[in-house]
Amino acid sequence: MEIYSGHGQPGHWKVRSDSGAGMKFIDEYRDRQIVMTLAEEIRRISRSPVSLMEVCGGHTMAIQRFGIPSLLPDTIRLLSGPGCPVCVTSRQFIDQAIAFSRLQDVTITTYGDLIRVPGSTSTLDREKAMGADIRIVYSAMDAVDIAQKNSGRRVVFLGIGFETTAPASAAAISAAYRKKTGNFFLLSSHKVMPPAMAALVDEGVKINGYIAPGHVTTITGISIYSDISEKYGLGCVISGFEPVDLMESILMLVRQHENGEPKVEIQYRRAVRPDGNPIARKLLDEVFEYRDDWWRGLGILENSGLGIREKYGEHDAERMIDAVVEPTREDKGCICGEVLKGVSSPKDCKLFAKGCTPQNPVGACMVSNEGACHAYYRYNR
Amino acid sequence: MKKEDKILLGHGSGGKLSHELISRLFVKHFQNPWLDKQTDSAILKIQDENIAFTTDSYVVDPIFFPGGNIGKLAICGTVNDLAVAGAVPLYISAGFIIEEGFSFSDLEAIVKSMAEEAKRAGVKIVTGDTKVVNRGKCDKLFINTAGVGSIENKNAHIGEGSLIRPGDQIIINGFVGDHGMAVLAAREELNIRSDITSDCASLSTLINNILHSTDGITFMRDATRGGVATVLAELAGKRQVGIHIEEDSIPVRPQVRSFCELLGFDPMYVANEGKVLIIARKETAGEILKILHRDELGREARIIGHITSDHPGRAWVQTSIGGKRILDMLAGEQLPRIC
Numbered sequence: 001m002e003i004y005s006g007h008g009q010p011g012h013w014k015v016r017s018d019s020g021a022g023m024k025f026i027d028e029y030r031d032r033q034i035v036m037t038l039a040e041e042i043r044r045i046s047r048s049p050v051s052l053m054e055v056c057g058g059h060t061m062a063i064q065r066f067g068i069p070s071l072l073p074d075t076i077r078l079l080s081g082p083g084c085p086v087c088v089t090s091r092q093f094i095d096q097a098i099a100f101s102r103l104q105d106v107t108i109t110t111y112g113d114l115i116r117v118p119g120s121t122s123t124l125d126r127e128k129a130m131g132a133d134i135r136i137v138y139s140a141m142d143a144v145d146i147a148q149k150n151s152g153r154r155v156v157f158l159g160i161g162f163e164t165t166a167p168a169s170a171a172a173i174s175a176a177y178r179k180k181t182g183n184f185f186l187l188s189s190h191k192v193m194p195p196a197m198a199a200l201v202d203e204g205v206k207i208n209g210y211i212a213p214g215h216v217t218t219i220t221g222i223s224i225y226s227d228i229s230e231k232y233g234l235g236c237v238i239s240g241f242e243p244v245d246l247m248e249s250i251l252m253l254v255r256q257h258e259n260g261e262p263k264v265e266i267q268y269r270r271a272v273r274p275d276g277n278p279i280a281r282k283l284l285d286e287v288f289e290y291r292d293d294w295w296r297g298l299g300i301l302e303n304s305g306l307g308i309r310e311k312y313g314e315h316d317a318e319r320m321i322d323a324v325v326e327p328t329r330e331d332k333g334c335i336c337g338e339v340l341k342g343v344s345s346p347k348d349c350k351l352f353a354k355g356c357t358p359q360n361p362v363g364a365c366m367v368s369n370e371g372a373c374h375a376y377y378r379y380n381r
Numbered sequence: 382m383k384k385e386d387k388i389l390l391g392h393g394s395g396g397k398l399s400h401e402l403i404s405r406l407f408v409k410h411f412q413n414p415w416l417d418k419q420t421d422s423a424i425l426k427i428q429d430e431n432i433a434f435t436t437d438s439y440v441v442d443p444i445f446f447p448g449g450n451i452g453k454l455a456i457c458g459t460v461n462d463l464a465v466a467g468a469v470p471l472y473i474s475a476g477f478i479i480e481e482g483f484s485f486s487d488l489e490a491i492v493k494s495m496a497e498e499a500k501r502a503g504v505k506i507v508t509g510d511t512k513v514v515n516r517g518k519c520d521k522l523f524i525n526t527a528g529v530g531s532i533e534n535k536n537a538h539i540g541e542g543s544l545i546r547p548g549d550q551i552i553i554n555g556f557v558g559d560h561g562m563a564v565l566a567a568r569e570e571l572n573i574r575s576d577i578t579s580d581c582a583s584l585s586t587l588i589n590n591i592l593h594s595t596d597g598i599t600f601m602r603d604a605t606r607g608g609v610a611t612v613l614a615e616l617a618g619k620r621q622v623g624i625h626i627e628e629d630s631i632p633v634r635p636q637v638r639s640f641c642e643l644l645g646f647d648p649m650y651v652a653n654e655g656k657v658l659i660i661a662r663k664e665t666a667g668e669i670l671k672i673l674h675r676d677e678l679g680r681e682a683r684i685i686g687h688i689t690s691d692h693p694g695r696a697w698v699q700t701s702i703g704g705k706r707i708l709d710m711l712a713g714e715q716l717p718r719i720c
Contacts (some may be wrong), residue, residue: 026642033631035702065647067704116391138571139646168447243702344487359397367695 016342029242030066038247039071042254046075050257051206052250053342055197056213057084058140058241060372066090066243076250080375083213085161086113086368088295092328093121093160094190099323100156100187101132103250106321107150108134109143110158111165113368118361120329140172140186141167157319159188160284163219166190166306167280170287172242173315175309185317188308191364193295194224195304201232203298205342209235209253211246214268221276225264233262240268287312296364297337336363339372346373353381395606395652396711400615406524412610420540421602422466424532431537433468435459436527444521446567448559448579449525449654452491456498456506457583457654459528465584465601467536467592470502476525476530483521483636501669504528524593536592542600545620549599549688550666552659552671554587555681556580558637562652566640572661577636582655587676594672597665600649604656607711609685610649610696612658614710617696622682626708627684646715650707660688 015339028034054060060080063069069078082088087187098119099107108124115124115134128134137143143157149179159169169186176184193216200207212225218236225236236257239249258263266272284306293305335349338344346352346365356362358374365371393397408416415423421434435460443450456473463470475495477490497507538544559580566575582601592598602612609631617624633641633648641648655678661669666684673679696708 003391030701032702061645065706066700066702067698068702070704071702125389125391126387129389232424245703357397359391378709381707381709 004335026242029240029244031244034089034244035247038244038251040222041125042076042251043073045251045258046073046254049075049077050208050254051077051079051205052209052211052253053079053081053200053205054190054211054239054246055081055193056211056216057087057368057371058215059211059213059239059246060084061115062241062243063246064375066246067379068243068246069380071247072250076254079345080209080372081210081342082200082295082298082337082338082340083193083216084365084371085191086117087220087336087364088191088196088297089114089152089189089364090118090294090296090328091119091162091330092294093158093187094323095122095328096157096323097124097158097187098122098127099325100317100321101127102136103154103321103323107135107146107147107155108132108158109137109155110134110240111138111160111208111364112136114158114160116361117364118331118367120326124364138166140168141175144172144176144179144181144184147181148179151183154183154185154321156185156187156321159190160194162191162213163216164213166192166288167219167277167283170283173287173312174283176315177312177372182314185315185320186308187317188288189293190288190306191291191295191311192306193220194227195301196295196298197225197228198232199298199301200341201228201234203341207234208245208257209237209262209344211249211253212236212242214238214245217266217272217276219277219280220272221262222266222272225371229262229264235262236264238264238266240271241381250332253279295340297340331362333362336365337372338356339365341367346376349373353377389451394711395611400710405706415443418467418499418541421462422528422530422540424466424470424537424540431534433463433466433530433532434504434523434527435462435466437462439524439526440520441564441599442520443567444487446564446579447577448563449581449689450491450494451522452495452583454496454579454654455524456495456502456504457581459526460498460502460504460583460585461654461657463528463530463601464583464588465540466532467539467598468530468532469589470504470528470530470585472507472529473499473504474508474510474527475506477512478519478523478525479511479513481513481517486717488522494688497628498583502585504585511520535596536598538600539598542616542620544599545616545622546599547659547688547690548663549624549660550663550671550684551613551624551626551684551688552661552666552669552687553604553609553631553685554584554657554679555629555655556632556634556637557604557653557656558633558648558651559642560654561608562640562646564652565644573640575636575640577634577640578671580655584655584657584678587673588657589677590676591672593660595661595665595668597658597662597669599662600658600660601623602658604653604658608648608650608652609656609658610647611710612695614708618694618717621693623688623689623692623694624686624708625691626696626698628675628698628701630683630685632683641709650711650715663687679718700707
């Protein structure tokens with residue numbers, strides 16, 4: 001990948017400063033004037049109270065980082081949803097990763113966020129300090145490279161995230177399978193979004209509409225939301241991640257609400273195609289199969305997780321690596337689950353900013369950059 | 382340290398964990414009036430002369446990066462720690478811990494650049510030490526330095542910021558985030574090519590020029606690890622003043638911004654090695670900017686905010702879209718986000 005001055009949008013990564021081609025970074029989507037105009041329009045049309053949930057952790061972070069709540073009228077309440085990969089990952093998964101890391105011949109490869117998440121009695125960060133071979137990678141494919149360069153070690157990649165990161169894990173498994181990299185394994189905690197969005201409504205969480213995850217939808221397409229609007233009567237606007245995107249999405253949802261016409265709309269048109277990315281979906285389907293999975297705060301949801309298919313079983317860490325995993329202990333007092341469901345705000349938690357801080361997190365929501373508690377702690381205490 | 386019974390990488394990040402380690406361990410056991418001030422340089426009085434004294438260690442990986450190397454960094458870092466305390470840097474020591482098998486020509490290149498940088502900054506490297514350790518006992522080369530400088534009485538308050546008051550203006554001398562992102566991009570495992578160059582530079586001449594022309598400076602600090610945000614958040618807490626920052630006014634190169642976006646980093650938290658935050662009386666800010674703009678190292682200098690009597694103890698940012706958010710110290714190292 002190349003990064004040079006003057007380039008911006010993904011897809012323009014190879015534009016050099018001197019070429020004059022391509023878009024100017026993302027300034028258009030951070031334009032104060034446009035944001036203010038949108039804010040004014042929202043204030044003008046918003047009459048009745050409305051609760052909107054941003055599903056994706058990336059949205060939560062952007063909303064807090066840009067101070068968007070300070071621009072909205074009192075009629076609008078924003079709730080954080082279950083779309084932070086680290087936050088919904090079970091403590092049992094962390095315990096299992098820690099157990100693997102304690103094996104002499106195992107190297108753990110992971111996205112960075114995960115290393116500070118508390119397991120039952122330790123964190124990957126602490127295991128690393130005690131000598132475990134734990135490496136932060138930026139893509140699943142890097143983990144395959146590490147496996148190829150270290151044939152004497154079993155290299156486990158911790159696969160977390162939704163439809164956005166799962167295709168990368170699928171591609172890594174597929175590459176390891178093709179190249180016969182027998183020492184590469186995936187520990188999958190990959191999940192899919194729609195069951196969680198439906199479960200929240202089934203559980204009685206009071207929301208009027210979803211700010212739906214833009215990047216997930218680039219893969220899945222918009223059909224995954226038809227139930228949400230038809231069966232549950234909720235608005236669903238697929239949003240980008242910049243302030244202008246978010247303000248426009250909020251405006252679209254408020255308009256739907258005021259007109260009593262909940263529907264699926266795409267705000268993030270520059271990235272989302274209605275039919276998504278069929279190639280990525282094919283790859284997902286080739287490598288993974290649906291299974292029931294556990295979500296922090298939501299419990300076990302039917303067909304919400306991605307397990308590795310039998311064909312690729314030799315790269316499945318769960319099947320292939322034996323380790324003694326300590327019994328899982330949940331922390332008392334932490335209301336991560338309620339926060340993830342949007343029932344409580346981080347500030348409702350007794351531990352918030354007291355017993356639980358980013359340097360001494362109790363729950364995962366305080367660890368991840370995209371966790372609601374972390375975002376509130378950093379930007380809105 | 383509660384349940385953290387092991388030292389984690391985050392303890393060296395310059396953020397909250399580092400602060401905890403320093404106050405709960407080092408300051409606790411070493412306690413004395415000079416250390417208690419926790420400034421970059423200690424200000425000592427020896428036979429009526431004010432002396433600024435500082436030390437630092439350099440373990441950067443990779444040791445060569447666009448815009449510098451570990452040796453140049455060591456000199457610049459030490460010089461800057463003295464200069465921002467209001468001192469004139471004079472003498473430096475250099476201790477080398479070298480891994481067995483390290484290339485002689487690489488070491489020579491590093492030492493040469495140290496000599497050049499010392500000359501440029503007007504300091505002498507007057508004493509040193511060499512240790513070679515077994516392969517694997519250190520990573521190629523670590524450098525430790527100490528530095529002393531002389532400081533005029535009237536400038537002795539600058540390191541602590543004891544004269545800061547509401548209305549003072551906050552100035553930065555140029556683009557933030559260059560060093561951290563240049564080093565990150567130079568790491569092999571990221572497989573990224575960029576034209577980002579470290580801002581690694583000695584600021585002593587620049588700072589000296591300013592100190593000679595005005596008495597209005599109330600605080601200076603080089604925004605190294607933890608970036609501009611950490612310096613400001615720490616200062617607000619320590620001096621119990623409010624800080625107001627305009628995000629739009631903070632200069633960030635487009636390629637640094639791109640790279641940060643890609644990894645989910647905030648440029649305000651990324652390390653710099655040639656950036657100084659200057660806080661000064663409002664009436665002198667214009668003059669300081671003029672001097673900065675005349676210097677290569679201050680061409681992009683800007684006022685980025687001010688000290689206020691509102692929300693004492695907190696630093697607030699007016700975001701680029703007009704929203705408001707708090708500026709806090711980092712808990713550990715910035716970690717790349719997942720999606």
